[in-house]
Amino acid sequence: MITKVPVIEQCTVSNSFNGEVMVEDMAAYLNRNKNLVFPHRHNFYHFVLFTKGAGSHSIDFETFEIEPWQIYFMTPGQIHTWQFAGDIEGYVVNFDPDFFKTMLLKPDYLTGFSFFSGMVRDEVFVVQADKQKLLVDILERVQEKLSDRDFVAVSLLYVFHLLEQQHGRSKVVDGNAYNHTLLRNYLGLIEANYKDLHLPKDYAALLYITPNHLNALCKELLGQASGELIRNRVILEAKRLLVLNDYSISQIAYMLNFNDNSYFTKFFKKIEGVTPEEFRKKHYRYGK
Template sequence: MISKVPIIEQCTVSTNFRRGVMIEGLAGYLERNKNLVFPHRHNFYHLLWFTQGGGTHTIDFETFEVVPWQIYFMSPGQIHTWSFIGEMDGYVVNFDADFFKTFLLQPDYITLFSFFSGLVQDEVFVVQEKERGIIEEIFKRLQSYADDMDFARISLLYIFHLLEQQRDRSTVLQDDTYNHTLLRNFLNLIESNFRTLRLPKEYAALLYITPNHLNALCREVLGTSAGDVIRKRVLLEAKRLLVIRDYGISEIAYELNFNDNSYFTKFFKKGVGMTPEEFRRKHI
């Protein structure tokens, strides 16, 4: 099954796009992309910082009220839509998945930042007042030096570090590189195997650790069990497929490797609180 949720490419939405990155004022970006209000995916990283405006935006079916100084981050593949109200302003940055890879010794370095975890609860927050002036000045300079790719990379990394420092450190892995790498590998394995592997012990075996170790890590960092992390990823994919009109419930159940529709419906209702049909009617 090939997902028919539109995948938006960088060149489609970005003006002044140069060698993998675009930095633009929000007002101009929205004016050029005013029809892009339907659910869609990106094949690039996307961050948006509101300095004024209202309304809502939705990432992977989690809806957030827009408030000034709120920032959100999106990783490739996440589903996104918005409904903005009033005069919007701020900054938008789009950059390709490999934008930092040849620049840094550690290719997956940006995944160390909590807001690039792919978990929606980590991706949306308000920038603290003491950092706002610094970050806005950097965004302005980035627009002026759009051709200097090294300056863009260094500046964005500096912004990421400023934002990471203001996060609740109790939810971040701080300096525990081993556990962070372990958790990231677990999430990456889920992304590749959630259709066929559903048990924590299967992922623990791939990570060469015990299921108890994996569960303890997930509870400490994510506040939930390893099994729940796996189930949530399956449910997310089910939701993504349900917003596509062309797919029947039986097709989605088959795509997600459920034996029959009734088991899929029971699994979905237990996790979401409504049947797949009810979810589809609500979101279409």
């Protein structure tokens, strides 16, 4: 029997009466949530800093080996699991999607950070040595003043900007802010429209550029064709839906706007090498 992937709510894992945000030592968090090793999703933002330990964790079906000073970020809805080896030390931060809403004018402000883009390749990295002590000092100070909402919000935003200096801007080709903005806009449009728009030319029209320009931009900055980014997002959503056993293959094909089940199956197998049904049987057999 395959059990559907559950959604974990902030209140079920938090150690605080402040339901909006939680900052806690990793050891204490794991001790309270020792059974949280099965695949699950969150309805809140989540990030973890490992300062000690080993093992692995996966985000949206991509697996990463844990190492000291690795940090990972997750947006609501992503599927996640972990397997730890030995003692784990570090920090866990959870916060609701609306936590920064009252102090930020742009509702999509967080998606401007590379590690909150929803792309797994940007969500896991190792904190540079010169930032490690400062990051720990900030998180410990936030733990002490968790009841001061404004202090916590400002401190976390400072952490995000500090990490973006290392991780985000350094990965973008310097001197071409226009192309970077175009790429961010393209990724945002894919996230909003991937179920309905499957062709790069449709997105190029929304961005007021040519399909060739869009494709060259994606290859230059990401090493992928523009159409590949769309297909990858469709496939990711298909995988997420497949591990929710509520939906049949035909229903998933319909939800993703494929003309029929057969075409969806061929599309999925061409990219993943297995049929949707085979993928479903292979993943997350944790319920009996």
